Amino acid sequence: MLDSFHRFRLLSGPTPIERLTRLEQNLGDELGGARLFVKRDDLMSVGGGGNKLRKLEFLVGAALADGCDTFITTGGLQSNHARLSAAACARAGLSCEVVLTRAVPRDDVEYRRNGNVLLDNLFGATVHELPGDVDAIEFAHERAGELRTLGRNAYVVGSGGSSPIGALGYVACALEIVEQEAEFGPFSDVVLPNGSSGTHAGLAAGFAALRRDSLRLESFAVWADAASTHARTYDIACETLTMIDRAADLDRTRIFIDGQELGEGYGRPTEAMFQAVRLVAKTEGLILDPVYGGKAFAGLLAAVRRGAYDAGSSVLFVMTGGLPGVFAYRPAFDDGD
Numbered sequence: 285m286l287d288s289f290h291r292f293r294l295l296s297g298p299t300p301i302e303r304l305t306r307l308e309q310n311l312g313d314e315l316g317g318a319r320l321f322v323k324r325d326d327l328m329s330v331g332g333g334g335n336k337l338r339k340l341e342f343l344v345g346a347a348l349a350d351g352c353d354t355f356i357t358t359g360g361l362q363s364n365h366a367r368l369s370a371a372a373c374a375r376a377g378l379s380c381e382v383v384l385t386r387a388v389p390r391d392d393v394e395y396r397r398n399g400n401v402l403l404d405n406l407f408g409a410t411v412h413e414l415p416g417d418v419d420a421i422e423f424a425h426e427r428a429g430e431l432r433t434l435g436r437n438a439y440v441v442g443s444g445g446s447s448p449i450g451a452l453g454y455v456a457c458a459l460e461i462v463e464q465e466a467e468f469g470p471f472s473d474v475v476l477p478n479g480s481s482g483t484h485a486g487l488a489a490g491f492a493a494l495r496r497d498s499l500r501l502e503s504f505a506v507w508a509d510a511a512s513t514h515a516r517t518y519d520i521a522c523e524t525l526t527m528i529d530r531a532a533d534l535d536r537t538r539i540f541i542d543g544q545e546l547g548e549g550y551g552r553p554t555e556a557m558f559q560a561v562r563l564v565a566k567t568e569g570l571i572l573d574p575v576y577g578g579k580a581f582a583g584l585l586a587a588v589r590r591g592a593y594d595a596g597s598s599v600l601f602v603m604t605g606g607l608p609g610v611f612a613y614r615p616a617f618d619d620g621d
């Protein structure tokens with residue numbers, strides 16, 4: 285299904301699936317007989333890992349196939365996508381420029397200098413830091429034009445790497461999950477966070493192409509409200525599906541988005557997020573990040589508590605990475621805000 289696309293390998297193999305036995309015990313009767321699993325997409329060999337690396341296999345692959353020498357992308361100051369782009373480019377021998385804006389109203393030194401920002405510099409990326417009201421993608425295209433006059437050739441990718449080419453990385457993940465079902469049994473639900481939507485869209489396209497129709501795929505919006513997240517996810521999923529399987533179709537009612545965990549907005553902590561991060565850390569020794577995984581897992585716990593998952597169902601949560609964000613939010617974890 286994916287053989288005809290350019291791909292630069294950044295993962296060393298399938299990521300593991302693990303059962304959350306201790307968390308299941310901790311939730312006890314609340315769980316109503318459902319089983320909980322995690323897909324460890326936080327465990328990858330390059331750059332600290334995370335979901336963006338799957339997209340970057342195809343984005344960097346496309347950049348190299350186009351004969352580019354530079355990769356330019358955009359994001360918030362603590363963008364995991366920017367950090368992993370920097371790492372992937374180091375691996376691929378491309379120069380990397382990241383255009384970062386102030387998408388989150390935080391101004392403490394940890395947020396500005398720690399976490400992903402520290403790593404962007406370590407991986408040798410050129411960092412352009414812009415105020416929040418500047419159009420980052422426009423800046424990126426202008427910068428690409430500037431480089432062109434110097435005889436260079438840049439590949440420009442928007443925030444989160446969520447183009448249909450990037451979403452192919454999560455088609456690959458859907459293939460992997462379906463293969464792993466041979467060992468774990470069929471999953472009834474797959475749950476994940478949704479920011480720029482390429483992860484959800486790629487999985488939706490992949491499961492549609494595999495005709496894996498009984499699986500319910502649901503994401504929790506952390507960037508925008510449920511309606512606009514739904515529209516973007518469906519658009520990217522359809523475009524991606526067209527690239528891999530013209531005979532398959534995807535109904536818009538099969539895209540499930542929950543907007544209840546967004547709180548005051550992107551990157552702004554919620555009490556439910558802190559509780560979810562602490563619970564998973566204390567029961568399983570696993571780290572969720574405060575911007576994405578923490579909010580999505582809070583949504584999963586809320587669904588558990590309202591009995592959304594039937595007895596005997598198997599729920600797979602996709603751990604998308606983002607560990608450096610924990611360090612960027614150090615003051616928030618101290619004070620609970």
Ligand SMILES: *Cc1c(COP(=O)(O)O)cnc(C)c1O
Pocket residue numbers: 334335336364365444446477478479480481482483484573576577604605606
């Ligand atoms: C970007 C990101 C997401 C969201 O993925 P999208 O494809 O942008 O929806 C989730 N988790 C982490 C850690 C991320 O960095």
